[in-house]
Amino acid sequence: xxxxxxxxxxxxxxxxxxxxxxxxxxxxxxxxxxxxxxxxxxxxxxxxxxxxxxxxxxxxxxxxxxxxxxxxxxxxxxxxxxxxxxxxxxxxxxxxxxxxxxxxxxxxxxxxxxxxxxxxxxxxxxxxxxxxxxxxxxxxxxxxxxxxxxxxxxxxxxxxxxxxxxxxxxxxxxxxxxxxxxxxxxxxxxxxxxxxxxxxxxxxxxxxxxxxxxxxxxxxxxxxxxxxxxxxxxxxxxxxxxxxxxxxxxxxxxxxxxxxxxxxxxxxxxxxxxxxxxxxxxxxxxxxxxxxxxxxxxxxxxxxxxxxxxxxxxxxxxxxxxxxxxxx
Numbered sequence: 363x364x365x366x367x368x369x370x371x372x373x374x375x376x377x378x379x380x381x382x383x384x385x386x387x388x389x390x391x392x393x394x395x396x397x398x399x400x401x402x403x404x405x406x407x408x409x410x411x412x413x414x415x416x417x418x419x420x421x422x423x424x425x426x427x428x429x430x431x432x433x434x435x436x437x438x439x440x441x442x443x444x445x446x447x448x449x450x451x452x453x454x455x456x457x458x459x460x461x462x463x464x465x466x467x468x469x470x471x472x473x474x475x476x477x478x479x480x481x482x483x484x485x486x487x488x489x490x491x492x493x494x495x496x497x498x499x500x501x502x503x504x505x506x507x508x509x510x511x512x513x514x515x516x517x518x519x520x521x522x523x524x525x526x527x528x529x530x531x532x533x534x535x536x537x538x539x540x541x542x543x544x545x546x547x548x549x550x551x552x553x554x555x556x557x558x559x560x561x562x563x564x565x566x567x568x569x570x571x572x573x574x575x576x577x578x579x580x581x582x583x584x585x586x587x588x589x590x591x592x593x594x595x596x597x598x599x600x601x602x603x604x605x606x607x608x609x610x611x612x613x614x615x616x617x618x619x620x621x622x623x624x625x626x627x628x629x630x631x632x633x634x635x636x637x638x639x640x641x642x643x644x645x646x647x648x649x650x651x652x653x654x655x656x657x658x659x660x661x662x663x664x665x666x667x668x669x670x671x672x673x674x675x676x677x678x679x680x681x682x683x684x685x686x687x688x689x690x
Contacts, residue, residue: 389652390488394421395455397538397645399428399599399622400560402463407433408441411626411642412683415448416667416675423649424487425449428599428622429461429497429540436468442476452478455487459494459599461540482518484525488651491532491592493525497541497600502563506572515569519579526583533654535587536647537596541566542620544577544596547612558605559598559620585614593656595619597645603636606643607660621645623663625690641690664690 396419403409409432419425427449432441442451449456458464460481464473474480481496499515501507529535542548542559543566549555555564567574584594594616601607601622610618623642632639642663649656664687679687 390650392648392650393423393488395424395426395647395649396422397426397428397597397599397621397647398431399540399620399645400430400461400602401427401623402430402432402435402626404433404624404627408435408438409444410448411623411686412680413626413642413663413667413686416671416683418670419449421670422646424453424455424457426538426597426647427456427458428538428597428601429459430463430600430622431458431461433463434467435464436470436472437466439472439476442472446476451476454485457485457492457494457538459538459540460496460498461600462498465498482521486532488649489531489533489654490649490651490656491529491535493522493535493537495522495537495539495543497539497543497566499568500541500563500576501567501574502541502561507567507570507574509570512570519568519574519576522580523583526580526587529587529592532592533651534649534656535592535594536656537594539596539598541600542598544581544612544616544618546577547616547618548608548610556608558601558608560600560603560622584616588614588616593617595656597621602638602642604638606638606640607645609658619645619658621660625663625686 398414401410401414403411431445435441445451458477460473482494484491484493496518499511499518542562545562545564545566546555548558565575565577568576568579588594596618598620599622601620602624607621608619621644624636625642627636629639643660644663644666645658646661647656647658667687
């Protein structure tokens with residue numbers, strides 16, 4: 363009997379040691395992600411706002427692109443190679459919600475080839491569930507949507523419904539998109555509906571149906587996830603002309619965020635649809651896997667650049683970049 367007693371005692375000690383080790387194990391470090399919406403240079407069709415070229419994006423755990431990355435992003439393979447050098451487009455932590463300028467005069471096949479992904483998908487990272495949508499397949503105008511690509515449009519909304527129904531254990535759900543979604547929920551304290559996105563559709567039709575309504579059809583699933591303890595956050599990138607960024611929270615606790623830039627435009631003769639000329643800002647997220655928390659803050663783009671800019675790089679700035687940094 364003594365050897366059995368010793369064996370049981372040894373196993374108990376080992377189990378206690380393992381449990382103690384788990385309790386004292388270091389927490390998974392928090393991670394920072396940067397979100398960029400509408401970041402193209404207004405003077406070119408194939409480059410970013412030149413201030414963004416000064417940043418070291420490897421400092422972040424991931425880069426989230428909200429679309430309209432260049433004026434004509436997929437018109438040339440060379441443009442995508444340029445973006446890959448900056449963002450690492452095929453990295454598993456780089457996510458891109460396509461905008462309309464990303465497809466303007468372009469080739470969707472080049473986008474797929476450059477990223478190694480489709481136009482919409484979902485992925486998981488340390489308890490953080492990310493859904494990337496292609497809102498170019500949605501209809502954001504008041505009149506009836508055209509009967510084009512109907513099967514493909516229907517496939518995305520059906521896929522999204524299925525994905526939302528199967529999310530069980532994530533602590534956070536982030537939905538990245540370009541054009542504004544759940545626009546009916548973007549209200550001020552007086553209850554007035556605001557239009558902070560560059561394009562604000564109400565309703566947003568997710569496919570070819572004249573009666574389609576993204577908010578009416580998808581919002582209930584998002585509310586259910588929120589009620590189950592999974593924080594839902596939507597982040598849009600078609601921003602910059604009417605606002606530099608926004609944050610709203612629905613009565614159920616769903617966060618609606620947007621961020622975009624436009625200071626590279628010609629201030630002497632701006633288009634009439636541009637109403638916001640404040641300094642650009644970018645959106646930075648902090649995700650802590652151990653706590654399952656996701657926080658965010660808007661940072662002035664100039665401050666982000668100044669913090670990273672080395673003396674050597676500063677001495678080589680073009681006159682245009684110097685003006686942008688001084689003015690904005």
